[in-house]
Amino acid sequence: MPKAIESSGICKSFGDTKALNDITFNINEGEIFGFIGPDGAGKTTLFRIITTLLLPDSGSMTILGLDSTVGYKKLRENMGYMPGRFSLYLDLTVEENLNFYASVFGTTVKKNFELISDIYSHIEPFRTRPAGKLSGGMKQKLALSCALIHRPRLLVLDEPTTGVDAVSRTEFWALLRKLKQYGITIVVSTPYMDEAMRCDRVALIQDGQMLSIDSPQNVRDGFSRKLFSARAGDKYRLLLALRDYPGTLSVYPFGDSIHLTLSEEKPGRQLSEYLSEKGINDATIVETEAGIEDRFLELMGMDEIKNP
Amino acid sequence: MNRDKVIKVRNLVKKFGSFVANDNLSFDVYEGEIFGFLGANGAGKTTAIRILTGLSEPTSGEVMVAGFDARRQPEEIKKNIGYMCQKFSLYEDLTIRENIMLYGGIYGLDRNTIRERTGQLLDKLRFSEYGDRLISSLPLGVKQKLAFAVAVFHKPKIVFLDEPTGGVDPLTRRQFWEMIYETASGGITVFVTTHYMDEAEYCDRVSIMNEGRIEALDTPAELKRLYNAATVEEVFVKIARPGANSKKENADNNRIV
Numbered sequence: 001m002p003k004a005i006e007s008s009g010i011c012k013s014f015g016d017t018k019a020l021n022d023i024t025f026n027i028n029e030g031e032i033f034g035f036i037g038p039d040g041a042g043k044t045t046l047f048r049i050i051t052t053l054l055l056p057d058s059g060s061m062t063i064l065g066l067d068s069t070v071g072y073k074k075l076r077e078n079m080g081y082m083p084g085r086f087s088l089y090l091d092l093t094v095e096e097n098l099n100f101y102a103s104v105f106g107t108t109v110k111k112n113f114e115l116i117s118d119i120y121s122h123i124e125p126f127r128t129r130p131a132g133k134l135s136g137g138m139k140q141k142l143a144l145s146c147a148l149i150h151r152p153r154l155l156v157l158d159e160p161t162t163g164v165d166a167v168s169r170t171e172f173w174a175l176l177r178k179l180k181q182y183g184i185t186i187v188v189s190t191p192y193m194d195e196a197m198r199c200d201r202v203a204l205i206q207d208g209q210m211l212s213i214d215s216p217q218n219v220r221d222g223f224s225r226k227l228f229s230a231r232a233g234d235k236y237r238l239l240l241a242l243r244d245y246p247g248t249l250s251v252y253p254f255g256d257s258i259h260l261t262l263s264e265e266k267p268g269r270q271l272s273e274y275l276s277e278k279g280i281n282d283a284t285i286v287e288t289e290a291g292i293e294d295r296f297l298e299l300m301g302m303d304e305i306k307n308p
Numbered sequence: 309m310n311r312d313k314v315i316k317v318r319n320l321v322k323k324f325g326s327f328v329a330n331d332n333l334s335f336d337v338y339e340g341e342i343f344g345f346l347g348a349n350g351a352g353k354t355t356a357i358r359i360l361t362g363l364s365e366p367t368s369g370e371v372m373v374a375g376f377d378a379r380r381q382p383e384e385i386k387k388n389i390g391y392m393c394q395k396f397s398l399y400e401d402l403t404i405r406e407n408i409m410l411y412g413g414i415y416g417l418d419r420n421t422i423r424e425r426t427g428q429l430l431d432k433l434r435f436s437e438y439g440d441r442l443i444s445s446l447p448l449g450v451k452q453k454l455a456f457a458v459a460v461f462h463k464p465k466i467v468f469l470d471e472p473t474g475g476v477d478p479l480t481r482r483q484f485w486e487m488i489y490e491t492a493s494g495g496i497t498v499f500v501t502t503h504y505m506d507e508a509e510y511c512d513r514v515s516i517m518n519e520g521r522i523e524a525l526d527t528p529a530e531l532k533r534l535y536n537a538a539t540v541e542e543v544f545v546k547i548a549r550p551g552a553n554s555k556k557e558n559a560d561n562n563r564i565v
Binding site: 040136137162163164165166169170191192193194206235236239254256297 | 347449471480485490493505506507529
């Protein structure tokens with residue numbers, strides 16, 4: 001499969017802080033590739049290197065067949081970038097911003113309108129409004145329109161959904177799916193683990209290091225033990241009790257239940273007797289499927305720490 | 309429920325010019341409850357929180373927080389609540405100990421109490437060796453846990469957490485929620501907003517705002533039953549996008565400026 005990005009051994013430090021440590025990955029042409037990790041994982045630094053705005057200390061990166069440190073001028077023509085912080089001109093109108101970005105890339109809004117028409121239709125009623133006076137959702141759509149107006153082959157989106165409510169996030173991912181149909185490679189970062197499932201492939205990243213690269217399904221399937229989901233009326237009490245149980249390997253609150261791994265094959269009489277002793281008689285424990293976050297915790301090496 | 313009401317809101321309306329940000333809200337929050345306050349961007353959550361924390365005056369309606377009237381006694385409210393948000397929590401150029409001293413002092417605790425509780429807090433968070441480190445040198449997750457501990461340092465009746473877990477790693481997120489459970493089991497009410505829909509499932513009760521109104525308020529289990537949904541996220545989608553078509557979204561865009 002042709003590669004949009006081939007990265008090998010990328011390292012970047014700022015003073016004593018190792019922001020990126022030996023980052024190696026490939027991104028296929030036409031896929032939606034997600035970098036998933038918390039704040040401070042190194043996502044933005046990596047994206048600034050991908051967009052040729054920052055040089056790595058070591059390692060190599062080939063983007064669209066060109067060495068990123070040599071071919072950066074050519075690359076920038078073929079890349080759309082939406083930074084995490086809103087970076088358009090606040091005192092220009094919606095329309096002026098779009099025209100400006102088109103002209104900087106030597107094209108016109110008209111020429112590539114088809115690509116953005118869907119997204120732009122949401123903000124068109126406000127085309128004469130200054131960008132600074134748009135709501136968060138509209139700013140996001142304008143920024144995406146500007147990043148696409150020169151019809152890039154590679155679209156780089158740094159945390160486009162951070163701070164955005166769950167419904168708007170779902171809608172944004174639907175927009176990305178549509179863009180994929182135009183053959184654009186989409187590289188996106190997010191701190192929301194639940195968004196991993198919306199990518200073709202994901203890289204889990206933490207403290208400047210890659211934890212895993214695979215399809216979201218394979219990442220989940222990588223969870224190495226049996227996972228159980230426990231419930232009871234008093235969740236907090238159940239959590240504390242399970243943490244003290246000798247057969248517990250890991251235990252975390254997970255939404256409406258508690259996720260548990262055990263050193264024994266499955267929860268048996270010993271565990272139910274233990275819980276009864278603790279005064280918990282309404283607990284139900286069933287086997288469940290691991291999610292991305294379960295696997296992330298396991299890869300962080302935190303899965304065997306009972307008492308974080 | 310026979311428990312004490314820590315928040316009592318009746319017919320709260322807040323207008324900015326002709327724009328109605330909070331449209332006739334009525335709800336109660338009880339002592340020791342974990343109350344999730346959800347809604348889409350622009351639904352009116354921030355406006356409501358500013359009123360509940362004594363920072364903004366209601367246009368009309370009755371708002372009682374921690375036993376005080378939001379219109380007449382906003383300063384008393386501020387003394388009896390804790391608050392933390394994702395964007396700002398602690399002074400970066402002060403040490404952990406200095407931040408705690410500062411907050412304890414602002415809330416009128418005496419020196420001995422501050423010293424005693426500082427020790428307990430650092431022990432509990434296992435930060436004892438970090439006490440003299442600058443906040444700026446700490447990882448985000450540590451900062452957020454500390455900010456929460458500082459927000460309840462003066463033992464308020466209620467603590468407001470505005471997107472407290474944004475951007476933190478999954479481990480910290482879980483540890484943070486354990487702190488919330490612990491706080492609530494100690495009788496402090498926790499009022500929390502979040503964009504993580506799985507976190508809504510951790511709450512005792514959840515309210516969902518849309519276009520300035522509270523459209524739903526119940527336990528997560530009951531909401532899922534009422535809306536015939538598998539998760540709170542599905543409930544949220546059904547409320548925020550009834551009909552789920554683009555016309556609706558355009559209408560929203562017209563409204564949210």
